[in-house]
Amino acid sequence: xxxxxxxxxxxxxxxxxxxxxxxxxxxxxxxxxxxxxxxxxxxxxxxxxxxxxxxxxxxxxxxxxxxxxxxxxxxxxxxxxxxxxxxxxxxxxxxxxxxxxxxxxxxxxxxxxxxxxxxxxxxxxxxxxxxxxxxxxxxxxxxxxxxxxxxxxxxxxxxxxxxxxxxxxxxxxxxxxxxxxxxxxxxxxxxxxxxxxxxxxxxxxxxxxxxxxxxxxxxxxxxxxxxxxxxxxxxxxxxxxxxxxxxxxxxxxxxxxxxxxxxxxxxxxxxxxxxxxxxxxxxxxxxxxxxxxxxxxxxxxxxxxxxxxxxxxxxxxxxxxxxxxxxxxxxxxxxxxxxx
Amino acid sequence: xxxxxxxxxxxxxxxxxxxxxxxxxxxxxxxxxxxxxxxxxxxxxxxxxxxxxxxxxxxxxxxxxxxxxxxxxxxxxxxxxxxxxxxxxxxxxxxxxxxxxxxxxxxxxxxxxxxxxxxxxxxxxxxxxxxxxxxxxxxxxxxxxxxxxxxxxxxxxxxxxxxxxxxxxxxxxxxxxxxxxxxxxxxxxxxxxxxxxxxxxxxxxxxxxxxxxxxxxxxxxxxxxxxxxxxxxxxxxxxxxxxxxxxxxxxxxxxxxxxxxxxxxxxxxxxxxxxxxxxxxxxxxxxxxxxxxxxxxxxxxxxxxxxxxxxxxxxxxxxxxxxxxxxxxxxxxxxxxxxx
Numbered sequence: 001x002x003x004x005x006x007x008x009x010x011x012x013x014x015x016x017x018x019x020x021x022x023x024x025x026x027x028x029x030x031x032x033x034x035x036x037x038x039x040x041x042x043x044x045x046x047x048x049x050x051x052x053x054x055x056x057x058x059x060x061x062x063x064x065x066x067x068x069x070x071x072x073x074x075x076x077x078x079x080x081x082x083x084x085x086x087x088x089x090x091x092x093x094x095x096x097x098x099x100x101x102x103x104x105x106x107x108x109x110x111x112x113x114x115x116x117x118x119x120x121x122x123x124x125x126x127x128x129x130x131x132x133x134x135x136x137x138x139x140x141x142x143x144x145x146x147x148x149x150x151x152x153x154x155x156x157x158x159x160x161x162x163x164x165x166x167x168x169x170x171x172x173x174x175x176x177x178x179x180x181x182x183x184x185x186x187x188x189x190x191x192x193x194x195x196x197x198x199x200x201x202x203x204x205x206x207x208x209x210x211x212x213x214x215x216x217x218x219x220x221x222x223x224x225x226x227x228x229x230x231x232x233x234x235x236x237x238x239x240x241x242x243x244x245x246x247x248x249x250x251x252x253x254x255x256x257x258x259x260x261x262x263x264x265x266x267x268x269x270x271x272x273x274x275x276x277x278x279x280x281x282x283x284x285x286x287x288x289x290x291x292x293x294x295x296x297x298x299x300x301x302x303x304x305x306x307x308x309x310x311x312x313x314x315x316x317x318x319x320x321x322x323x324x325x326x327x328x329x330x331x332x333x334x335x336x337x338x339x340x
Numbered sequence: 341x342x343x344x345x346x347x348x349x350x351x352x353x354x355x356x357x358x359x360x361x362x363x364x365x366x367x368x369x370x371x372x373x374x375x376x377x378x379x380x381x382x383x384x385x386x387x388x389x390x391x392x393x394x395x396x397x398x399x400x401x402x403x404x405x406x407x408x409x410x411x412x413x414x415x416x417x418x419x420x421x422x423x424x425x426x427x428x429x430x431x432x433x434x435x436x437x438x439x440x441x442x443x444x445x446x447x448x449x450x451x452x453x454x455x456x457x458x459x460x461x462x463x464x465x466x467x468x469x470x471x472x473x474x475x476x477x478x479x480x481x482x483x484x485x486x487x488x489x490x491x492x493x494x495x496x497x498x499x500x501x502x503x504x505x506x507x508x509x510x511x512x513x514x515x516x517x518x519x520x521x522x523x524x525x526x527x528x529x530x531x532x533x534x535x536x537x538x539x540x541x542x543x544x545x546x547x548x549x550x551x552x553x554x555x556x557x558x559x560x561x562x563x564x565x566x567x568x569x570x571x572x573x574x575x576x577x578x579x580x581x582x583x584x585x586x587x588x589x590x591x592x593x594x595x596x597x598x599x600x601x602x603x604x605x606x607x608x609x610x611x612x613x614x615x616x617x618x619x620x621x622x623x624x625x626x627x628x629x630x631x632x633x634x635x636x637x638x639x640x641x642x643x644x645x646x647x648x649x650x651x652x653x654x655x656x657x658x659x660x661x662x663x664x665x666x667x668x669x670x671x672x673x674x675x676x677x678x679x680x
Contacts, residue, residue, distance in 0.1 A: 214585070216585065216586055216587055216588065217586070217587075217588035218588075242584060242585075242586060242592070243584075243585075244582060244583075244584045244592065244594075245554065245556065245582075245583075246556055246557070246582060246594060246597075247556055247557075248556065248557040248558075248596075248597070248600055249596050249600070252582070252584065252592060252594050252596065253595070253596050254584075254586060254592050255593065255595055255626065255629055256588075256589045256592065256593050256616070256617050256619075256622055256626055257586075257588065257589075258625070259621070259622040259625040259626070260588050260589065260619070260622055263621060263622075276596070277596050281599070281603065282596055282599055282600065285598070285599040285632070285633035285634055286595065286596055286599070286633055288632040288633055289595050289629035289630070289632045289633035290629070291632070292625070292628040292629040292631070292632035292633075292672060293622075293625035293626055293628060293629035294625050331675045331676075332632050332672070332675060334675070335628075335668075335671055335672040335675045336628065336672075
């Protein structure tokens, strides 16, 4: 439930509402918007009941009370109208600039990650991505370099200034990965790993939450709600393709969710055409389409020698193809009033 | 085509199989591994009848018969490297210009279609769409005006000069609808109505073939192949969304298929963001995204009063929105060296 306060409201009126809600055994979160104060009610809403719902609505200074039947509220536009802009080491995600995060699927060695960092920086990327902890389908596959990989990413950051996006798979690794990374990525398989989401809610590190390949929009926003509910408001959503019967691509990139989320939520949303298609040849056209329908950024897999990449070789583009992509995406960005 | 022999097959049985293939007029390539014997058939195997394949498959010492080649030939780029450009009343589809087909879901009455046609013309769209025969989910829903609807469409064409795109649902109506329409549309539900496809193969009227909401890429191109095989080369492919679990949209618009179809086939590709999303509010971003990833055109449902449209009201944009959409389409088209 959310309580919308009147435009010019006294502080004591807000406090009275907050106290009333607390007395029902629920928590509150205040959102001070440019125009209005909104009080979000956190906890088991069933404790409120119809009587209290209307009692709160009748209180002084209250404009309206809304039962949000959706499984999320903090992430919704009802709660916060203004687009959330997340500042990561000076790179603003959710603003006018399209943020491009690029790099290999896995961090393999120093030479590889340094070359990628330099070349993507030159091409105009804003961040470097690379996996140190890898969720591979078979336990026999390469599992990533772990902390050594994080150190190599950090060296690349020191050299180029590009902030780091890397995946976190285990609630126990949050502290470790946070020491090195600027954005913690939750992979598609962990979208409903609530233990992990709750842990991430306790930090204030920005989180890149990938859509589960099985997840409806409600479930996706519900997962983001977990992180925000814990107090971390820096959540970036990422569409990365869903499972369908269609088999010419690895996944079906569901681009319609970008404008739909923009309508529903204030959080930034980016697109991952590499996983979304699983095919090198489709990364460029679908990057352009993502920006054309309103994505705030792109997550692209690129490698000095894609054919030799340890993982995701089929969907990884070369560094020269990446430079070309940046140029063409820049044109589309211009066409929709944005920039890269 | 590849024939995989069962384990422990005898040399005489291998020879027998090779002889059978030779009788069909093909050469073979024998591969004898440590465990398995595989016979490859060399040449154009599309002439081998399916019943012959079944007979081979039923042979006790044959494990499996696999057709490696695609279930389509005439529609493929291998067959025709040049883009097919279809001319409709002086309008080229598949050329430099992006074509936009706009109009109501159903032709409702004379005034409605004339008013919409005038607005469509003013907006700069190139063709008028409108259904006279409607495939509605319930038999009790409005089924369309039939021939009267076609007459209204023709009046609208005579006044505005806009060629007509309209759906044909019955093999017995092909002649009638052809008298009025410039492009015959095959709806998603009829994508594998082979009787209808064969009938359309016999004429030379351009056909707009919509993807079945259940169809893989191969099945889609296989359906187009039916029409081309009959002798009608004027086929346009149309992506209009597929069925998935995702429920925030009516269908999941599979834009990745656009660049794949352009690479795989020489036929023009059109996108239908109205049915693809089922949501008026995201028709525009998805239309722009379609152009950004290489579509040759769009089909968009537009109405002077969308709220009052008899069918598809939720996904129909106003003619005023069509005007602004055309402006943005023009801008983004030029970014890619195209135009409207």
